[in-house]
Amino acid sequence: MRRVLQIVLAALLVLGMAAFTAGCGDDDDGGDGGGQEDVSLTQGRDLTIAVITHGQGDTFWAVAKKGAEQAGKDMGVTVKYSESDNDPQKQAQLIDSAVTEKVNGIATSVPSADALRDSLKKAVDAGIPVVTLNSGQADSAELGAFAHVGQDEEVAGEAAGKRLAEGGSQKLICVVHEQGNIGLEQRCAGAKKGFGGEVENLQVKGITDISTTLTEIQSKLESDDSIDAVLSLNPDIAVAARDAVRGAGSEAKVATFDLSGDVVKAVKDGEIEFAVDQQQYLQGYLPVVFLTLYNTNNNTVGGGLPVLTGPGFVDKTNAAQVEKLAEEGTR
Amino acid sequence: MTNPATTATPPTPPPTSVVDERMARVSLLTKLLRRPELGALLAAAAIGLFFAVTTDEFGTLDGAANWTDVASTLGIPAVAVALLMIGGEFDLSAGVMTGTAGLFMGILATEVGMDMWPAILLTLVAAAAVGFINGYMVVRTKLPSFIVTLATFFVLQGVNLGVTKSITGTVRVDGLADVNGYDSAFNLLGGSFSSYDYRVSVLWWVGITILATWVLARTRAGNWIFGVGGDAVAARNIGVPVSRVKIALFMTTAVCAALAGIMVALRLASVQASQGVGDEFNYIIAAVVGGCLLTGGFGSAVGAALGALIIGMAFIGIQFSGWNTDWRYLFLGVILLIAVLVNNFVRRSAEGARK
Numbered sequence: 001m002r003r004v005l006q007i008v009l010a011a012l013l014v015l016g017m018a019a020f021t022a023g024c025g026d027d028d029d030g031g032d033g034g035g036q037e038d039v040s041l042t043q044g045r046d047l048t049i050a051v052i053t054h055g056q057g058d059t060f061w062a063v064a065k066k067g068a069e070q071a072g073k074d075m076g077v078t079v080k081y082s083e084s085d086n087d088p089q090k091q092a093q094l095i096d097s098a099v100t101e102k103v104n105g106i107a108t109s110v111p112s113a114d115a116l117r118d119s120l121k122k123a124v125d126a127g128i129p130v131v132t133l134n135s136g137q138a139d140s141a142e143l144g145a146f147a148h149v150g151q152d153e154e155v156a157g158e159a160a161g162k163r164l165a166e167g168g169s170q171k172l173i174c175v176v177h178e179q180g181n182i183g184l185e186q187r188c189a190g191a192k193k194g195f196g197g198e199v200e201n202l203q204v205k206g207i208t209d210i211s212t213t214l215t216e217i218q219s220k221l222e223s224d225d226s227i228d229a230v231l232s233l234n235p236d237i238a239v240a241a242r243d244a245v246r247g248a249g250s251e252a253k254v255a256t257f258d259l260s261g262d263v264v265k266a267v268k269d270g271e272i273e274f275a276v277d278q279q280q281y282l283q284g285y286l287p288v289v290f291l292t293l294y295n296t297n298n299n300t301v302g303g304g305l306p307v308l309t310g311p312g313f314v315d316k317t318n319a320a321q322v323e324k325l326a327e328e329g330t331r
Numbered sequence: 332m333t334n335p336a337t338t339a340t341p342p343t344p345p346p347t348s349v350v351d352e353r354m355a356r357v358s359l360l361t362k363l364l365r366r367p368e369l370g371a372l373l374a375a376a377a378i379g380l381f382f383a384v385t386t387d388e389f390g391t392l393d394g395a396a397n398w399t400d401v402a403s404t405l406g407i408p409a410v411a412v413a414l415l416m417i418g419g420e421f422d423l424s425a426g427v428m429t430g431t432a433g434l435f436m437g438i439l440a441t442e443v444g445m446d447m448w449p450a451i452l453l454t455l456v457a458a459a460a461v462g463f464i465n466g467y468m469v470v471r472t473k474l475p476s477f478i479v480t481l482a483t484f485f486v487l488q489g490v491n492l493g494v495t496k497s498i499t500g501t502v503r504v505d506g507l508a509d510v511n512g513y514d515s516a517f518n519l520l521g522g523s524f525s526s527y528d529y530r531v532s533v534l535w536w537v538g539i540t541i542l543a544t545w546v547l548a549r550t551r552a553g554n555w556i557f558g559v560g561g562d563a564v565a566a567r568n569i570g571v572p573v574s575r576v577k578i579a580l581f582m583t584t585a586v587c588a589a590l591a592g593i594m595v596a597l598r599l600a601s602v603q604a605s606q607g608v609g610d611e612f613n614y615i616i617a618a619v620v621g622g623c624l625l626t627g628g629f630g631s632a633v634g635a636a637l638g639a640l641i642i643g644m645a646f647i648g649i650q651f652s653g654w655n656t657d658w659r660y661l662f663l664g665v666i667l668l669i670a671v672l673v674n675n676f677v678r679r680s681a682e683g684a685r686k
Contacts, residue, residue, distance in 0.1 A: 003676050057657070082656045088603055089595050093401055096528070097650045100393045114505055115599035122528065185501055203492065203502075 047077040049105045049291050050098035055083035058207040059235050059260040066329055067284030075292045088115035095119040105129050105291030110136025111181040120144050129294045131287040135183035137306050147302040149286045151278035151310035153183045157190020159311055160276050169229035171198045177206040177237045184233050210240050217244035229253050235260035242271050261327035268319040278310035281330050367622030368634035370674025375637050382648035389651050396527045402643025403532040404591050406636050409617035410543045411587035413635030415580045416618050419560035419627030420476035422584045424483035426610030429592030431487045432458050433602035434495055436593055437504030447512030455589055462585025466578030495604045508600040521597025532594045543632035561628030620670045641670050
């Protein structure tokens with residue numbers, strides 16, 4: 001009898017979770033429900049857009065997700081957002097699932113063009129329009145996308161490197177937190193070009209294990225006190241880098257790519273020099289808009305060139321304005 | 332119990348009236364219920380039915396292509412890991428082995444300039460060597476295989492990143508599509524077939540499961556595996572070569588993991604240095620959901636295949652359902668928990684009733 005009870009309880013639990021999150025799912029789907037809540041005149045369009053990124057549940061992609069979902073509400077379409085945990089095979093399988101679901105548009109990041117080429121070809125062959133975002137600018141057209149929304153990473157990297165050099169730094173470490181993302185490698189390569197001085201790449205554990213990352217950065221700083229600049233490529237890593245610099249008693253300046261509430265506060269307080277902002281909210285928002293317009297009005301955006309969302313710089317002069325938005329998770 | 336020789340036989344002896352309950356004739360249904368994979372089968376059917384009913388695409392041939400895709404690359408090493416678990420050992424390096432194999436093959440093909448097929452064969456040989464090292468260390472040091480293979484896991488993880496970076500300068504091996512022999516290798520191992528795009532790895536997965544089941548059920552080696560897992564000392568005492576069996580099992584696991592890694596690498600025409608890390612627990616979960624005991628000596632290959640199928644169905648089913656994917660792992664965990672509970676319940680109640 002106890003065993004039967006266990007089974008029944010487990011089944012109820014799962015049904016309860018399903019019902020609860022089906023409710024949650026509806027909220028995030030936007031579409032008709034969102035339109036009616038906002039009492040807006042946007043007609044609920046019967047379109048579904050799949051947004052697939054290589055995120056790992058981190059702050060950066062949470063902002064992009066918010067952008068995508070808001071775009072869904074504003075445009076009156078259903079947005080299905082999913083992340084692949086930085087696994088290219090999983091991302092290919094998610095794109096395949098979206099093709100099976102016959103969605104009306106696919107917006108995807110392209111950390112590895114080779115890995116997604118087949119799946120995107122399937123999507124294009126099935127008549128589904130594709131927009132690439134965040135990474136893969138150089139391969140976007142060849143993969144069949146009609147637009148790319150993102151930031152030119154090398155240009156941004158160069159600008160960041162130059163700015164650090166202008167601040168007087170001589171030796172820079174570039175903290176690489178992901179494996180296999182060509183965009184990050186381009187940032188560090190650009191920073192090396194713009195910096196002029198000595199630049200070393202430091203591979204760390206990553207977002208999934210911030211405390212280990214902190215220790216890794218701190219050990220590097222402690223072992224080499226000629227390092228006077230640290231460039232991180234992610235807001236969570238930036239906070240870890242700032243703590244590592246403090247922990248190592250180093251004088252190194254910290255700069256980062258991408259914002260979060262904590263990063264903006266640190267910039268305001270002078271703990272982080274500046275943040276290069278690629279406005280990932282737009283990287284979630286704009287592809288949904290472009291794909292909706294493609295479906296309703298056959299519009300394509302960009303004229304073959306990428307739609308650039310950055311680099312913008314957030315430093316002490318404008319941090320206060322950005323702070324509230326960053327804390328709400330939209331910047 | 333009465334001695335049948337001294338009592339008169341009843342006019343129509345009921346089928347279950349026997350001297351000794353161990354000789355009791357058991358109905359076919361009960362025999363089926365006692366199979367280790369039944370719980371997994373029921374759970375898979377329930378989950379499949381649930382998603383087929385609640386979503387439009389899951390029950391279609393198109394949708395099935397998606398969830399068999401996820402299940403197959405998980406299932407090939409999972410079946411080997413199940414055999415290993417039946418033999419009483421764990422292999423935590425199986426996940427990262429898929430990455431090592433893909434990277435090894437990729438580097439041989441793109442940097443050393445080998446053709447695809449020699450690179451693949453050399454990779455399988457190298458994987459067998461790693462498996463041999465795993466097995467030899469476990470057998471010689473008599474340390475728990477959990478610890479030994481955990482060490483191997485860290486070594487391989489470091490090698491994956493360090494060697495890739497020092498040879499290619501980046502954290503990825505690219506450009507496999509340009510290698511001589513890629514097309515034939517892709518068609519055999521990494522490609523797809525039919526208009527619905529079913530992956531070739533599904534056929535390999537089914538084939539390997541059938542092979543493993545046949546080995547367990549019909550060969551002497553299968554008996555040895557069960558014996559070694561059930562009681563290694565007793566097995567050795569009756570002449571089973573325990574060390575050789577264990578080393579062979581570790582080699583099989585490594586080779587199957589390498590095969591899965593090669594398939595992924597061919598499919599994506601590239602390999603990432605972080606490939607496969609974390610998958611080792613999925614293999615163990617698939618084996619346990621399929622009826623393997625953590626203590627060894629019991630289980631089945633079909634069960635592990637069904638376990639992998641459940642994980643694949645859950646992943647894609649959650650995707651099709653449009654549930655908030657922030658909660659994805661919660662759902663996966665609950666579904667797996669239910670699968671294990673169902674398995675447990677069915678097995679206990681089937682074993683409880685001996686007649």
